Amino acid sequence: MSAIQKILEQDIKLPSPPAIAVHILDAVRREDSSFRELGRIIASDPALSAKILRVANSSFYSLKYPVDTIEKAIAVLGVDQLKNIALSFVIAQGMRGNAEEGFDFDYFWRRAITAAVGADLVAQRMGCKTGDTFVSALLMDLGVMVMYFWSPARYVQALDSKRASRESLCSVEQRLFGFDHAEMGAEVLKAWGLPENIWMAVGRHHTGGEGRGADQPTQDVLCLADALSSIYHGSHSSQRIAYVKKRLGQYGIEGEQVDGLIDAVAEKTLEVLSSFDLAPGALRPFSQILQEANEELGKLNLSYEQLVVELKQAKEKAERLAHDLSEANEKLRELAFRDGLTGLYNHRYFQDLLDKEMGRAVRYGRPLGLVLFDIDHFKAINDNCGHPVGDQVLRALAGQFAALTRRTDVVARYGGEEFVIILPETDSKGIMVLSQRLRRGIEQMEISTEAGPLSITVSVGATSYEEGMGPRTKAELIDAADGALYAAKRGGRNQVRFRKLTESA
Template identity: 35%
Template sequence: MEKVALLKAVLASDELPTLPTVASQIISLTSKDDTTLADIADLVSQDIALSTRILKVSNSAFYSFQQKIGSIKQAVSILGTNAVRSLVLSFSFLTIRNGRKESLFNFERFWERSLASAVAARLILEKVKDADTEEVFISGLLQNLGELIFARTFADDYDRVLEAVEKKESTSLAAEEKIFGVDHCIVGYEVAKSWGFPEVLLLPILHGHNPAGYTGKDRKIAMTIKAVYLSDLLTGILFSDKPEEYHKQFRREAKSLLGLNPEDIESILGTLHSKVDEAGKYFDLKIKNTKSVQEILQEANIRLSLINLDYDQMNKQLIQAKIALENLTRELEAKNRILDNLANIDGLTGIYNHRYFQTVLDQEISRANRHQSQISILLIDIDHFKKFNDTYGHQVGDFVLQEFSRILKDNLRKYDTLARYGGEEFVVILPETGTEDALTVAEKLRLLVDTSVFDDRRETYHVTASFGHACATPAVEDNFTKSGFISKADLALYEAKEKGRNRVVTYTPKKKWFPFSGSRNA
């Protein structure tokens, strides 16, 4: 909604509060130059209830007059026209309550805070030398008049503002600007203007949240606006959940805006709560015992300490939980490795078992297919192994198997796979390796075994082995199968044994097997 349209809707709303007759008439009277004190006194005297309230306040510590004031004429004479006008308006506005529509807006809380703001504004301006304090009270009271107007005339929409503030998504001014296109300062100003308020009361409503916005030369108005602005910071201490922030801001800006010294600031902070409670009694507003600023700040510090303590404790617990989780993860990884070993490692030799060989061979064949590369395998059999068991016993046989495995493992590439195929047979997978390179590897291994001394610290043993080799390019070979590939290496191994053992033989497509040129007969 555009600003002009919204203001028209507000002013035309049935929910817009109306000023009591006396309040409306006193504004009209005080705007005339020829109005006398007697005219003011006669007007106020017509409302007996209002007269009683004004006399009650006039004779209270709110003004602290030494003499007793016994009549409205005397009150008007002593207090002055502007002060009486402020009292009449204050009592009038404090009677405004919620409208017909239900809303989230807390009217009682609003007036409690408004009265606290009025008291604070008066306390502040009293500390400024030669400042006119007659109307600062009503200015503080009506600083947020626009909020009341919004809550009465646009209850549902203003609930959205309150929800945004409650969720800490926005300040009230920013939320109002977003939802209505104007904030409550402008709305309060326009409504008060329609009621005939003088400029000295209008401008603090308009600029009460932004003193820099007033560029006029009137010192009284400028001082009032600054006092009203600072009073809002003080009510932030009393009513917000972050009093320490408002406290720091008040101390800083009270000095910069009005030049208040530390003693003045301490005096204001020290007496604020008691003055608010007194004002509640004078203006018939039920206010529970207001906590002192010192007490509020102490409680805030305690809450902050508890939050920090809780944070430290939570942080320690999180660190401990993280360490425990990392330890558990390492334990699980270790146990998983153990399980993998149990599933994939040969218990005697410590190299991979037949099951793992089959899995890796599937993977390497798939990789060779993708890259159209070659793959070789070596099937190896320890020559005359049965004689070791029969002659020296199974313990020596186990030693030979273990030492044989170590020699092969220590002399293969990291990406080659050595596994126990079964009994005294072993297998090596050589990825991306053609026949020539594979035979070189096989002959190197054969020679290392043949020339190694197998010493179990009791005796030494001479061990030889036979090697069968097969090479394939799975991607280009017709009818290639894993089992067929292994069978070719097995046939080559069989031929190596037939040819006298301790040699390397490669499988050829013509099913002819030739001993490797570097091998020797057993």
């Protein structure tokens, strides 16, 4: 027993088909029955007879001559057609109720009748119309109602999930229940004893376009009927219209023929709805739908153009923000490597850069110079004039380095009153020239301070890595420069001393 059969037998109390529907089906199935017997069964229900005659004489069938009895209607339209008209009325009437939370019965049958009318018109144009076309389309979504009867809260959840996502209703149902409304509807109609060609068509009505079997036109008719109904009772009409035109085009139905067919669906549905005692609801002419669809398309185009503009603006804004962020990060990086008092590079930056320059010099055998110097008797300036004056001296000295060094030289504050210069691509002779220029330039400075003008001198220690020295380390280079600086101080200050890497202190 399948899950659906178990539900139908154990979990749900479905309304049985009305007694007159059972009699009609029995009469049609029996080989010895006649159309007169079918006529007597239908005529036993005056209200049903009146509705059938009303539909038979409507523009839906466009008969040449009016019919005034059920027997004449059967003779003109045929047993199958009358049977299906009668079944449509009694099933729709028997499964009507008050609108409940989450399910609107009148809307359901309005949509179903529109689909049935659409199926009949499409099948006629495609040349595959049968007596079962109308009722198959009318009942193809019966499973929706049955699943709602079975589990109202869960099915409302499924409908909400479908609206909130791009999934089809069948996909949502399969995910939540393990089966869909097409399968459920087919099982119900099978249990009610409807002909196999009807419940089989209902079970497959969402597979239009899958494969090209013998029953493909019937499946396509039901898929198109569903889309036609959605044009009048759903959203995104422009998309549905495009789908209908594409699918009908596969059968050679194009252009004005399609527009005429869609328009005829609304016109004929209005007549049939009145026979089912249903108000038209939101059903309106195709011309109005088309106008709304064009407006919807216009809004989409406008929205697209606006979106392009907004995306362009957002991109430009993002690029500006990225540029500003890059500049801010660069400033932060500079601040991280700058000395707060003098604005020169700090000790950390010096160590990182010397690592790289020493590695490059050793790797490629290129010269690299290093100069260490500090201010002579700087402690006396702080002690006698105060630390603010000492800070003024340090800032003034830092401001002179641009004039006293080359663009390729990197000056950093080593710590306190000590400074350091990295000189790429500079041998010992070049280092001595620059060191002496630096010493003399500083000696000639007159620094304006709060304590009055001051003059200072510096002691300079220099060293260099030369081609052919082989592997050496940053620490060795710093030690050599530091030793030279110590020698300059010990020798009387205000002088330059050079120490080779091979010399000891």
